[in-house]
Amino acid sequence: MQHIISIPNFSLSDTLCCGQCFRFSEQVDGSYTGIVQNQSVRIAQKGDQLILRALQFPTDFWENYFDLQTDYEQILSRFDGDPVLETARAKYGGIRILRQDGWEALISFILSSNTHIPRIRGMIQRLCELLGEPIPGGHAFPTPSTLARCSEKDLVPVRAGFRTRYILDAAKKVDSGEIVLDQLKDMPIDQARETLLNICGVGEKVAECTLLFGFHRLEAFPVDVWMKKALQNRYPDGLSRQALSCPGIAQQLLFYQERLEGHVYSKTY
DNA sequence: GCCCAGGGAATCG
């Protein structure tokens, strides 16, 4: 089934490549293929139009996934007066914060610790091939109960190293009901942070990424090595009030800009 | 071989 969605001031490539998701790959024709929930999807952008080929899911689902109901123009306008964010906004303002699955985001960002994006993608790919439900075009992300039943030895093929026991701890806490992920969407942000920090392998940075990308908590502000550089270089005297008006989106603009334009390791990716 | 990577836990002072 084909869906056509009109999204103004949107960039598909920046949205899928800005480090918030790990299961999309660019194709030679410039389109992207990936897996969302239990659907493989192929997506292309032509002007303001998004063209999706997916077997199931109504158009509504994809409109929600690409966060169409959030007023980005209004949010980005709050950055007026901050020259750094004005510049980043002009280049990368087409980024949307995807409405991804919270469980998948949690595990993905636990796996992200002390490694880099290409390898995170590899670990997730192998995890899905090993334990995810086979679907046309690939594998879904494993469920909490499937993962919770595994031992560390079962997960050796994933090559996640010391992160293996972290994702097992997360799976057990979610599967047992000790942590109810659905509640993180509406919980007061600090309470949501505390909840996630109870998982082994979840520190501040992973908690912020999980909240921002898995639960659309725009108050979250993940700080990784790139963001530390960006903050040091661009905001030596502290973050601006404009950035604090929507930390999550400000962070994503600054992070992406630093990764693409930062000097030191710019050749890495 | 060395260094780094969208870090976190354990330990030490």
Place this chain on the structure above:
DNA sequence: CGATTCCATGGG
């Protein structure tokens, strides 16, 4: 408290 060290692994 803050600072170190260790944790697996792959790529440059």
